[in-house]
Amino acid sequence: MTTLDVNTDGHLHQNIIYFARALRRAGMRIGTAQVRDAVRAVAAVGFSRKSDFYITLRATFVTRAEDLPIFAQTFQIFWRDPEFIQTMMQALMPMLESMEAPPKPQSAERRAQEALIADMGRTQAPPRMREEVEVDSKFSFSDLEKLGSQDFEQMSAQELTAAENAVRSFRLPVQKITARRQRPSPRGTLDPRATFRAARRHGGEVLALPKRAPQEKAPRLVLLIDISGSMSSYSRMMLLFAHALKSARRRGFSEIHVFTFGTRLTNITRKLEARDPDRALTDVGQLVQDWDGGTAIGENLDRFVKDWSRRVLGSDSMVVLVSDGLERGDTTRLSQAAQRLQLSCRQFIWMNPLLRYDKFEPTAGGIAALLPHVDRFIAAHNLNSFKDLAECLSGKQQQAA
Amino acid sequence: MRLAFAGPSAHYIPMTDLNSIEDVSALLTSQAYVADRGLATVAFLALTLGRPIFLEGEPGVGKTELAKVLASGLGRKLLRLQCYEGLDTASSVYEWNFAAQMLAMKRNEATDIYDERFLLKRPLLQAMEPQDGGAPVLLIDEIDRTDAAFEAFLLEALSDFQVTVPELGPIKAPEPPIVLITSNRTREVHDALKRRCLYHWVDFPGFDRELAILRARIPGVADALSREVVAFVQRLRGEDLFKAPGLAETLDWAKCLLALDVVALSPEVIADTIGAVLKYQDDIAKLQGSEALRVLEAAQADIIAAV
Numbered sequence: 001m002t003t004l005d006v007n008t009d010g011h012l013h014q015n016i017i018y019f020a021r022a023l024r025r026a027g028m029r030i031g032t033a034q035v036r037d038a039v040r041a042v043a044a045v046g047f048s049r050k051s052d053f054y055i056t057l058r059a060t061f062v063t064r065a066e067d068l069p070i071f072a073q074t075f076q077i078f079w080r081d082p083e084f085i086q087t088m089m090q091a092l093m094p095m096l097e098s099m100e101a102p103p104k105p106q107s108a109e110r111r112a113q114e115a116l117i118a119d120m121g122r123t124q125a126p127p128r129m130r131e132e133v134e135v136d137s138k139f140s141f142s143d144l145e146k147l148g149s150q151d152f153e154q155m156s157a158q159e160l161t162a163a164e165n166a167v168r169s170f171r172l173p174v175q176k177i178t179a180r181r182q183r184p185s186p187r188g189t190l191d192p193r194a195t196f197r198a199a200r201r202h203g204g205e206v207l208a209l210p211k212r213a214p215q216e217k218a219p220r221l222v223l224l225i226d227i228s229g230s231m232s233s234y235s236r237m238m239l240l241f242a243h244a245l246k247s248a249r250r251r252g253f254s255e256i257h258v259f260t261f262g263t264r265l266t267n268i269t270r271k272l273e274a275r276d277p278d279r280a281l282t283d284v285g286q287l288v289q290d291w292d293g294g295t296a297i298g299e300n301l302d303r304f305v306k307d308w309s310r311r312v313l314g315s316d317s318m319v320v321l322v323s324d325g326l327e328r329g330d331t332t333r334l335s336q337a338a339q340r341l342q343l344s345c346r347q348f349i350w351m352n353p354l355l356r357y358d359k360f361e362p363t364a365g366g367i368a369a370l371l372p373h374v375d376r377f378i379a380a381h382n383l384n385s386f387k388d389l390a391e392c393l394s395g396k397q398q399q400a401a
Numbered sequence: 402m403r404l405a406f407a408g409p410s411a412h413y414i415p416m417t418d419l420n421s422i423e424d425v426s427a428l429l430t431s432q433a434y435v436a437d438r439g440l441a442t443v444a445f446l447a448l449t450l451g452r453p454i455f456l457e458g459e460p461g462v463g464k465t466e467l468a469k470v471l472a473s474g475l476g477r478k479l480l481r482l483q484c485y486e487g488l489d490t491a492s493s494v495y496e497w498n499f500a501a502q503m504l505a506m507k508r509n510e511a512t513d514i515y516d517e518r519f520l521l522k523r524p525l526l527q528a529m530e531p532q533d534g535g536a537p538v539l540l541i542d543e544i545d546r547t548d549a550a551f552e553a554f555l556l557e558a559l560s561d562f563q564v565t566v567p568e569l570g571p572i573k574a575p576e577p578p579i580v581l582i583t584s585n586r587t588r589e590v591h592d593a594l595k596r597r598c599l600y601h602w603v604d605f606p607g608f609d610r611e612l613a614i615l616r617a618r619i620p621g622v623a624d625a626l627s628r629e630v631v632a633f634v635q636r637l638r639g640e641d642l643f644k645a646p647g648l649a650e651t652l653d654w655a656k657c658l659l660a661l662d663v664v665a666l667s668p669e670v671i672a673d674t675i676g677a678v679l680k681y682q683d684d685i686a687k688l689q690g691s692e693a694l695r696v697l698e699a700a701q702a703d704i705i706a707a708v
Contacts, residue, residue, distance in 0.1 A: 181489055
């Protein structure tokens, strides 16, 4: 196999299969049926131009727009010089692996691990922690009660573990939305089709009047979590909460999308799909590059509005923004983005850990800019605030902002 | 290659004549649709392999239009299924005509109450039936507006080209229809559906192609003005807008300017007609005053640089 002989179908097929493997390694999801389609498609188009070959493979292998750059890059590397395809295959694997990983995997990983996995009560001495491990799972109800009002920032490692367990088992009663699709229901409008079917069984005599009513539908939830330095004590808890919501079997939401932002916006929805919370958070840590750094709330909300809002938001979406709202500099962008966000969702809830201070006054620039555009404004510093959130989402709490 | 259809009209191009990407390109061009090589390749593959095309892209880049020109170019019937939230079988596949059934039963005239004449056929079922001139073009428009349940249903319909009416049994297409699915990407469509299709991301056209499209679609616009319009819209797409204008907006705007007998763009003309291009108040507000002039001057500089 020294040249890419287009007439020798066997070689070309093999190379397409290798190419599909390379794409998989680069992170794309490709099924065997797609590989078969690619081979058939290439045979149909013929081999007059390299650009046609590129488009043919792209049409069969790519299924989402995000993958287009990965495909382009892999194609370039793979088919650059067919004469070296054999040697390329060997050289390719490490190359693709390095493409797949972030540029400085170790430092990013470590940073993420530190931010996510390291215990949050750093003031606690490690030996004490070990002594108390056995008590962890045995928190009584009254302990949890006490825990409810305690600030996450001031919890010991052991209390945090208990709080995390509580967060993991959280269930939100979510208010359903009436959809257009209909289902049989005793209360509802006449269902002519079912009526007719029933009548037919009795020689055309209408004996029963089956009815149908619009189905109830679960809303969608979007969580926007601030992971900047000032939020570090709360962001892990929020991520755990997000994971718990996502993995709950009856989660009450039809879709849950989770984004983090510090200096840049990251969609971590797919990473949270891992069943094990620690595994999921480690994956998130590897994806997110801006832990514990600065924050640009306005810019990131704006990015969300422009890149994602039309894809993840709709009239049935709830948006929960978890942030302290401490924006530096100009806040007009923040204000505009927040306004746009409120217009494109059903409910815009802001959870702010700063609300724990009794004398909190919304005077800081960012907070004053955000506040007019949120539907609900609740605290985010203890377990009770999750209860507040639950009440917001179930439609019980009518005024909070 | 799939079956050719019987008795094509003179100006239609029979499918057997489409043996290369160039042929498909020529077919699209003959219908005043300026496609790039990538789209022509995907269309060729779809016709040859009998696969659905999945077109994704910003609104107004000509996704729906492709189905229309394929149908008219090949002389096929176009069946359009506009998706919306809550779309159900009754409006997408079939519905029984209960009133007629009831009357027939009362009169004791129909032995089979579930006869085809009581069936109200909707686009998906129609697409599975033989049509004059060959298998129809089925356009499933804006699939991102429906819910996941409908996607799952389509998965079955599009992999076997078969739909089932419980009372009649499965109805299978003798010749698979030419299927186009479009999505504006307001949400992600499930991978399983996309994998069965040929995926194509339709991007905003570059200056030359957009100009070619404008000339092909609205021949009446003066050359200088059409250059200005295209350059201005191209510039706008680079601006920080909530919704960048699509190709459809360019064409609409050119039509407006033509109706107003405008010969050249000026900040005043732009202020009066910008509603044809930008559809959000925030975006329009951004382009007020000196901003329009700045973008216009940049666009004019682009034209000079291009010549």
